[in-house]
Amino acid sequence: MSDRKPIIAANWKMHHDHLVAIQVVQKLSYLIEKDDFExxxxxxxxxxxxxxxxxxxxxxxxLEFGLGAQNxxxxxxxxxxxxxxxxxxxxxNVDYVIVGHSERRELFGDTDELVxxxxxxxxxxxxxxxxxxxxxxxxxxxxxxxxxxxxxIRAAFAGVKAAAAEQCVVAYEPIWAIGTGRNATPDDxxxxxxxxxxxxxxxxxxxxxxxxxxxxxxxxxxxxAELMAMPEIDGALVGGASLDPDDFARIVNWRR
Ligand code: PGA
Numbered sequence: 001m002s003d004r005k006p007i008i009a010a011n012w013k014m015h016h017d018h019l020v021a022i023q024v025v026q027k028l029s030y031l032i033e034k035d036d037f038e039x040x041x042x043x044x045x046x047x048x049x050x051x052x053x054x055x056x057x058x059x060x061x062x063l064e065f066g067l068g069a070q071n072x073x074x075x076x077x078x079x080x081x082x083x084x085x086x087x088x089x090x091x092x093n094v095d096y097v098i099v100g101h102s103e104r105r106e107l108f109g110d111t112d113e114l115v116x117x118x119x120x121x122x123x124x125x126x127x128x129x130x131x132x133x134x135x136x137x138x139x140x141x142x143x144x145x146x147x148x149x150x151x152x153i154r155a156a157f158a159g160v161k162a163a164a165a166e167q168c169v170v171a172y173e174p175i176w177a178i179g180t181g182r183n184a185t186p187d188d189x190x191x192x193x194x195x196x197x198x199x200x201x202x203x204x205x206x207x208x209x210x211x212x213x214x215x216x217x218x219x220x221x222x223x224x225a226e227l228m229a230m231p232e233i234d235g236a237l238v239g240g241a242s243l244d245p246d247d248f249a250r251i252v253n254w255r256r
Pocket of ligand 1: 011173179216217218239
């Protein structure tokens with residue numbers, strides 16, 4: 001076991017309005033015990049429209065969930081219709097921002113360069129990016145997994161100093177495993193996360209071992225324990241199985 005504290009994050013994607021969000025987080029707060037938060041950081045990343053509501057709930061009830069956003073723009077303010085600024089997220093006491101999720105990259109044109117700007121913007125406003133990387137099925141079958149994630153890491157962290165990089169979380173999410181019910185085997189995930197950590201060591205010799213790297217892609221109550229048993233895997237980014245509080249609580253409680 002490494003001494004990195006595991007981090008399990010719920011990526012709700014475009015699900016759960018702010019009223020449903022209250023019910024889900026209240027239920028989670030009964031299912032997840034105080035002791036659990038001592039051994040795992042638990043983060044909820046709802047849609048933007050839920051953030052203020054969940055901030056209020058978390059603060060009023062003194063819940064220990066971290067609050068995360070799923071994206072943001074890199075400018076502080078300006079004529080950018082439809083975008084949300086990191087300054088606005090920080091004002092809502094957002095702790096984490098997912099950056100470079102494959103759905104953003106594939107459906108909304110987030111390039112490596114844009115991902116890098118967003119990482120820097122999130123760090124500038126003292127939040128923690130959850131930087132997503134991962135290969136397509138074609139890339140995996142062509143033996144290109146390692147080169148892909150190595151390149152994405154170097155691009156995302158270009159110009160980011162070691163002290164700032166230490167604040168970041170990385171999520172390895174093979175694209176073919178997202179929402180498909182087909183997860184990477186624990187050995188494969190562990191191996192690729194090892195490649196990611198090697199790239200981080202190359203960039204940040206003294207900090208890389210402190211950085212947490214999650215696995216994401218069809219994580220469920222039934223496979224979380226074997227994934228968490230892997231030495232390189234420091235947690236999970238959970239999509240579909242995070243929508244149901246019972247399932248997500250079982251994932252957070254993988255040790256029981
Ligand atoms: P999934 O999504 O758990 O539904 O596969 C993971 C993600 O996209 O972060």
